[in-house]
Amino acid sequence: MSSFQKCGPLPLMSWDFFSLHYQKTALLLQEANQLQQRSVMDRWKEPIDFREELLPKDQVIVLTDTQQNIVHATANIFQMNGYQPEELIGQKPKIFQGKKTCSETSARISKAIKNRLPFEETVINYRKDGSIYKCWIQGQPVFNKAGDLIHFIAFEKEVA
Structure with missing residues (x-):
């Protein structure tokens, strides 16, 4: 008797869960490869392991030009805020801000960008449907x- 026969039948739902995970993983790997290709094409000074950022950390990646226009957003942004990546191309990240977004936090981010420095902040952002969420950036x-x-x-x- 084979190992498969010893296990017995698997519920159909387990395959559904596997399929959803597989599809998400495949999409994130495709995104990582696209970003990796862009980094090579644009000759980035510092390499970034996009697979590490997208798969185990399950982070959204937003890439802008020097004028803060979004040029790439990973597909998993939809789960976070309801925007399709295509809707964001050409927009500025301010599209996610609203009344409850802290102006002091926004000012710190703007200052870091102006000075070409890294930053880490948690902000109140707005989803496409107008609901708010805390976003670590x-x-x-x-x-x-x-x-x-x-x-x-x-x-x-x-983040919670």
């Missing part, structure tokens, strides 16, 4: 190998 400037500022990158996660 770790942001940093991205320089190319020539030392030119080319992007800002933010690693984000909803």
Whole structure:
């Protein structure tokens, strides 16, 4: 008798859960590869392990140009705030802010960006449907190998 026959039948729901996890993992790996390709193409000075940031940490990644226009948002942003990544291209991250977003926290983030410095903050953001959530953000400037500022990158996660 094979090991499979000893296990007996598996409930169909277990395959459904596996399939959902597999689809999410495959999508995140695709996102990691796209970001990795972009970092090579743009000749980023410091490599980032996007697989590590997306898979075990389950973080959202938002990449902007130097003017703070979003050029890439990972697909898992939809679960966090209801926006599809395509809706965000060309928008500024301020799209997530509203009345309850702390102006002092926003000012600290703006100052760090202006000074090309990394930052870590937790902010009140707004979902597409108007509901609020706390968002931990770790942001940093991205320089190319020539030392030119080319992007800002933010690693984000909803927190309690």
